[in-house]
Amino acid sequence: MSSESVNESPADTDEVLVARAQSGDTSAFDQLVIRYSPRLYGMIYHMTSNKEDANDLTQDVFAKAYRSLRRFRGRSSFYTWIYAIGTNMTLNFLKKRNRRAAWSLDNLDSGIQNDEAMVDLAHAANPRHQSDLNELQKKLNEALQSLSNRHRAVVTMFDIQGIPHAEISKILKVSEGTVRSRLFYAHRQLQGHLEEFIK
Amino acid sequence: MSEPKTQVQKLIRLKRFEEPRDGYFEDFLVEFRSRRDEGGALSSRLVSGLENRKWFIGAGMAYAALLIVVLMWPIGPEAKTDPTRQPIIFEPKQPVRNSVTPPKVPTSIPRP
Numbered sequence: 001m002s003s004e005s006v007n008e009s010p011a012d013t014d015e016v017l018v019a020r021a022q023s024g025d026t027s028a029f030d031q032l033v034i035r036y037s038p039r040l041y042g043m044i045y046h047m048t049s050n051k052e053d054a055n056d057l058t059q060d061v062f063a064k065a066y067r068s069l070r071r072f073r074g075r076s077s078f079y080t081w082i083y084a085i086g087t088n089m090t091l092n093f094l095k096k097r098n099r100r101a102a103w104s105l106d107n108l109d110s111g112i113q114n115d116e117a118m119v120d121l122a123h124a125a126n127p128r129h130q131s132d133l134n135e136l137q138k139k140l141n142e143a144l145q146s147l148s149n150r151h152r153a154v155v156t157m158f159d160i161q162g163i164p165h166a167e168i169s170k171i172l173k174v175s176e177g178t179v180r181s182r183l184f185y186a187h188r189q190l191q192g193h194l195e196e197f198i199k
Numbered sequence: 200m201s202e203p204k205t206q207v208q209k210l211i212r213l214k215r216f217e218e219p220r221d222g223y224f225e226d227f228l229v230e231f232r233s234r235r236d237e238g239g240a241l242s243s244r245l246v247s248g249l250e251n252r253k254w255f256i257g258a259g260m261a262y263a264a265l266l267i268v269v270l271m272w273p274i275g276p277e278a279k280t281d282p283t284r285q286p287i288i289f290e291p292k293q294p295v296r297n298s299v300t301p302p303k304v305p306t307s308i309p310r311p
Binding site for chain 2: 026030033034037038041042045046051055058059062063066136137140144155159160161187190191194197198
């Protein structure tokens with residue numbers, strides 16, 4: 001971390017940091033960026049499957065949140081609020097990208113094939129296919145990209161990030177039943193794409 | 200985080216190990232701060248520019264209001280009654296040569 005960085009104090013709750021940021025304390029907002037950028041970046045990255053897009057979009061999300069912070073009344077948690085901004089902006093971005101129709105699966109990122117945790121978990125998931133992590137990652141990305149944006153959003157938040165149904169329903173402003181039904185449908189579709197990796 | 204129930208969920212969960220390089224989020228914060236400062240500087244320049252121009256904008260609006268009053272002035276009730284302000288209509292003194300005029304029909308038969 002740079003010398004200019006902010007030392008995050010665990011005592012600073014989101015509410016306190018938001019109040020300080022609303023009164024013009026930029027370092028308080030920096031702490032919120034430190035706290036939530038990894039999760040938000042992860043969500044956007046898994047939605048877009050592209051590092052540069054994820055970086056730009058995450059920057060835009062925090063910039064928008066910073067500009068709109070005075071309008072944040074605390075009806076939901078800051079976490080839900082910024083996730084809702086992030087999800088909406090990402091869904092809009094993906095709509096535009098799909099409309100351009102120039103997007104190809106060749107643009108999907110790769111680069112975790114040497115990750116030890118990935119190797120171990122891939123082995124645990126299916127020992128027969130542990131040697132072909134490249135193929136697994138490619139297939140995972142393709143399978144995720146085959147889902148509609150809304151289905152990918154719930155899979156990303158629930159299966160990858162472990163966000164509970166109730167929280168996802170608040171972020172997406174849909175019922176919990178809708179979240180569950182989207183997950184059910186998405187899992188069925190993913191099963192078809194990943195059949196060769198499933199026992 | 201609840202444990203994955205199906206094989207599909209187990210496979211998809213592997214994606215959480217895709218993380219950016221070390222130090223990425225420190226650089227992210229630096230980039231965010233720099234963008235925020237640029238944005239703040241731009242907006243403050245815009246505000247100060249608008250403050251300097253407010254006198255010009257005020258003068259322009261006053262001039263426009265005066266112009267509207269001047270243009271609207273003749274369209275008053277006295278303008279309609281004032282003969283000097285009636286529209287001038289040009290009427291030709293001689294008939295136009297090429298115009299077709301019907302022949303004069305005698306209104307009474309002359310006695311021999």
